[in-house]
Amino acid sequence: MSKTGIYLTLWIGKSSPKPAKRELAEALQSVEVTHSEEGRSGFQVTFQTSNKGIKGSEDLKPFSRVILMVTINAVQQVLMDGIIVHQQLTPNDDPGTGTSTLTITGEDVSIMMDLKEKAMPHPGQDEATIARSIISSYSRYGLTDGVVNPKTINRPSVNDWTPRQKGTDLELLKNLAERYGFDFYVIPGPKPKKNTGYWGPPKSKGSPQGVLNVNMGPNSNVETINFRYNALAPVRIEGQVQDRETNQIESVQATSSQRPELSREPALTSQSDVRTRQFRQSGLNAREALARAQAMTDSSVDDVVTAEGVLNTLRYGDLLKPRVPVNLRGAGHGYDGTWYVKRVTHSIQRGDYRQRFVLAREGMGPKTSRV
Helix, strand or coil, rough: CCCCCCCCCCEEECCCECCCCHHHHHHHHEEEEECCCCCCCCCCCCCCEEECCCCHHHHHCCCCCCEEEEEEEEEEEEEEEEEEEEEEEEEEECCCCCCEEEEEEEEHHHHHHHCEEEEEEEECCCHHHHHHHHHHCHHHHEEEEEEEECCCCCCCCCCCCCCCCEHHHHHHHHHHHHHCCCCCCCCEEEEEEEEEEECCCCCCCCCCCEEECCCCCCCCCCEEEEEEEECCHHHHHHHEEEEECCCEEEEEEEECCCCCCCEEEEHHHHCCCCCEECCCCCCHHHHHHHHHHHHHHHHCCCCCCCEEEEHHHHHHHHCCCCEEEEEEEECCCCCCCCEEEEEEEEEEEECCEEEEEEEEECCEECCCCCC
């Protein structure tokens, strides 16, 4: 599927996907894939068929696995590895066309972690160990763990207390991650049928990907963009906790963020006024309470300044990757610099490929004089 030098490849199958039948690939009309820091990634694929059906559509049943790959500049990348959860057929009564529209909708393979609620203990295991155990149990979907240990690890002894699960595996992974201001999501690839279950802090460190150009004439690759600043987002946490091990009252404070700074003027330290919230959690020791408070402050600065825009994929020459940094230039000194990519939606049709994106960071201005 290409009229732009960008090629889309579709694999489908129940447990081990294979290249789609030729008739099915030729009937493909459009693809939309969304990767987001919050929630599962999803996809929607639309086919145009005759009212008599299309050969290969029997592979499009719910809970079949779909792999979408994009080739740009002769480099193939996995765009989505997911599971079909919804199918819709829209017949066309026009006798002149005799065509129907078949649409499949699905989510990444983490949906399989959200099917069965469980009530079970995890004795003697800290949060990172529990995360590794759960992720590795879904290896049949090509999942390997990408777990990052928190700075503060609390592994309870079997004589102290026992972590218990009440809910699905996915709910537990996200709840455990939230305690440290972490994320959990699935990264498709780098090879077909392979995925990484990432459980850790936002990846704001590392080398930024290809540059987004704004207002640069023929060198622009961003078609539209707008920016927002939310001065009420950053929060400082203060309070007290009764240490469950010593029964002593301990002070709890998290007045600065431990996230790597992407901007020159972080809102938490540059604003004249910042909201302060009380720490009210109980049943923790002092180390756990401080880690929870720090996670709350860290998470509050993630979306102070945001940008939403549309990227021309052919001009950009690559996939904009979510959940990692990207540089932006041409928007003005307050908004140029390095950003964290929170969400990317890929909209693909024959002859057209756009990427809608959401960026975020903790304040204004680039950290360096040249982007």
